[in-house]
Structures are given as structure tokens and as C-alpha cells.
Amino acid sequence: MSGKDEYYNKAKQQGYRARSAYKLQQLDETAGLLGEGRTAVDLGAAPGGWLQVAAERVGERGRVVGVDRQSVEPLADPAPPVEYVRGDITDADTVRQIRETVDGEADVVLSDMAPNMTGEYDLDHARSVHLARQALSVAEELLGPGGDLAVKVFDGRDLEALQADMEEGFDYVRQVRPEASRDASSELYLVAKHRLTAPVRTGDRLTVEVVDEGEDGDGVAKVEGFTLFVPGVDPGETVEVAVTEIKPRYGFAECVD
Numbered sequence: 001m002s003g004k005d006e007y008y009n010k011a012k013q014q015g016y017r018a019r020s021a022y023k024l025q026q027l028d029e030t031a032g033l034l035g036e037g038r039t040a041v042d043l044g045a046a047p048g049g050w051l052q053v054a055a056e057r058v059g060e061r062g063r064v065v066g067v068d069r070q071s072v073e074p075l076a077d078p079a080p081p082v083e084y085v086r087g088d089i090t091d092a093d094t095v096r097q098i099r100e101t102v103d104g105e106a107d108v109v110l111s112d113m114a115p116n117m118t119g120e121y122d123l124d125h126a127r128s129v130h131l132a133r134q135a136l137s138v139a140e141e142l143l144g145p146g147g148d149l150a151v152k153v154f155d156g157r158d159l160e161a162l163q164a165d166m167e168e169g170f171d172y173v174r175q176v177r178p179e180a181s182r183d184a185s186s187e188l189y190l191v192a193k194h195r196l197t198a199p200v201r202t203g204d205r206l207t208v209e210v211v212d213e214g215e216d217g218d219g220v221a222k223v224e225g226f227t228l229f230v231p232g233v234d235p236g237e238t239v240e241v242a243v244t245e246i247k248p249r250y251g252f253a254e255c256v257d
């Protein structure tokens, strides 16, 4: 039985609207995207397979917002209730509506958006990268510190540059090819984990004032309200440091001469 038949039949039997539901399940199992209570934004949501999986996995305390330029038949009795935004993601008004609907920070942005296929490989690739960049921009606007992004893209020459741009704003980015993707497909998902909102990046050098002592005895410095732990220094000292590691909510730095 081909991969297509297997997942198509399974979706029919299990009541999923699209075989792509299994791709999201596999992405979640690989990368941990849909924990209970999370707020998820699903871009390119029609007909709703990913919405079904997202709603099941974030549970009653979570929220799901589905966005598509096509209408999505509302899910029957979803828990949690799923909210819908109809519009084209390249349109600023759609992004405004998403922002208003989420009304705060999202924990995960998902994009399964795909361009209308022309069959011309380079063009389809370029259009998919364009959609992925739109998803990245929505994610940069909506995700709180530590938030995650998973975005579909067709493999091709601009993939590396896209991945490098995503790496700027997240702890790490990896390429995932779910088993449920069709064998011959060039699609893959870039999964970006732990959005970084720090004003500094690993490798930056700066002068900081140590303002406090942390629980483990490290000096604590603040950069625009962001905490940097610096070992071997005391409160009151002003030191030049190099940033060694950035976490979503704090970072580490070492003194340099």
C-alpha cells in the first residue's frame, strides 16, 4: 500500500478532514509543539485537519486560531473552541485580525500554507518561501518568549537563507520531514524552537554593571531588563563581558579582558 493510501484511509477512518493531520501529529511528537493549555495559531488551516489535532492536543485550557483565505467549516464541538480568521496572510488586514483575535501572546505558530502549484519547480519553491516568510513575520509579532514556530516550505535554493533568518530569532531551527508527507514530495517543515526576545545574542561583547548576586553566586547584570548571569563578579563592579548562551528568559556571559 502506498504512503498516500495508508494515511488517506486512516484519516477517513479516524474522522480527520485531511491526511495532513498525521503530519502535525508527527511534527508534535518530534518537536513538542502542542502542549496542554497552549495558544496555537494555524496558518493555512482549511479544510481543518491540523485544527482538529491542535484542538485535541492543547485541550480545554488551550486556544486555537485557524486562518485561511478559504472558508473553514467550523469543527463540531471542538474543545477548546476554535476561532477562525478568513483572509489572505499577505494582506495586512488579515494580520491585524489575527492579532486582535489572539489578543495577547501565542505559544506556537503553525503554517501548512502552500502556494497554488504551477508545476514549475523554482517558482513553486520561491512562492512557498514567500509564504513561509509571512508566517515568520506573524510569529515574530505574536510569539512570546520561548514560543515555537513550524512552517512548511518546499526544498530549494532559498531554503538555507530562510533557515538562517529564522535562526536569528530562535534557540534553534531544524528541518523535519514527517513520514506522512508523500514520498515524492519536496516539502519539509522548518521547526524553530524557543523564541528569543533578548536584546543580546551569543558572541556579543558589552560592558555591564553587576547589580545583584544570583542564587548560585553568579553576578547578575541587566541589559534592557534582560538578565545576564556572569560568574566570578560581585555587585557594584562594571565589567566587559562576552555573551556565551541565550535562553528565552535569561542568558550567560563571561568576563573578557
Ligand SMILES: C[S@@+](CC[C@H](N)C(=O)[O-])C[C@H]1O[C@@H](n2cnc3c(N)ncnc32)[C@H](O)[C@@H]1O
Residues within 6 Å of the ligand: 017, 018, 020, 021, 043, 044, 045, 046, 047, 048, 049, 050, 051, 067, 068, 069, 070, 087, 088, 089, 090, 112, 113, 114, 115, 131
Ligand atoms: C495544504 S492546505 C492546508 C491543510 C491543513 N493544514 C489541514 O490539515 O487541513 C494549504 C492551505 O493554505 C492556504 N493558503 C495558501 N496561501 C494562503 C495565503 N496567502 N493566505 C491564507 N491561506 C493560504 C490554502 O487556502 C490552503 O487551504
